[in-house]
Amino acid sequence: MMRSTAISHVKDVDSGLLPEIAYSRSGVAFNPREDVWRFRDAVTSTLRTDGIDFDVPASYLRERLSWSTSVHLIVPLEVRDEAELRVVADLGKRLLQGKTTIEREFPGYRYGREQWLAECHTMEEDLRLKV
Structure with a gap:
């Protein structure tokens, strides 16, 4: 012991x-x-x-709950205002209806080390603005 x-x-x-x-x-x-x-x-x-040591592909997951349908999106879109939120909502709606696919919208997209390092400076500035 x-x-x-x-x-x-x-x-x-x-x-x-x-x-x-x-x-x-x-x-x-x-x-x-x-x-x-x-x-x-x-x-x-x-x-x-x-940087990070993995790649994150664009993805879409539909989850049916007893009270709603939930959509989980990992896509290269920034939402800063209501108009950009409408773009994301429209994408989710088209995915649910089967009118488009993630591969068609974001062909071959992967977020990895190169993108992380390229955005690192911008992320630091955003954090400073929030503090």
């Missing part, structure tokens, strides 16, 4: 905020909150430089 060598250190906080918690294991101290942010920054940096 293995025993944990982690020791918890809790600092009281009078302001009503969460207590500051740190742990030490084998003589090395670490703080879960700081480690989560460091890990997030490392993953973000890797995604910016290396």
Whole structure:
């Protein structure tokens, strides 16, 4: 049976905020909150430089529920306003009616590493605008 060598250190906080918690294991101290942010920054940096390691094809899935029909779309369309939403709704309707197919609308489309890296700068700008 293995025993944990982690020791918890809790600092009281009078302001009503969460207590500051740190742990030490084998003589090395670490703080879960700081480690989560460091890990997030490392993953973000890797995604910016290396991109994603898979391809996502355009796809369509129809799901019949007891109260409705649900349409799941993975397509290269951006929806920024009501007019663009109408385009997506029209595509979904035509797919449900069998008037078109995903392959006919987006022949050979795959979203992969090249597209991710090309859009990385734009994604960062969008995130800055939302904050």
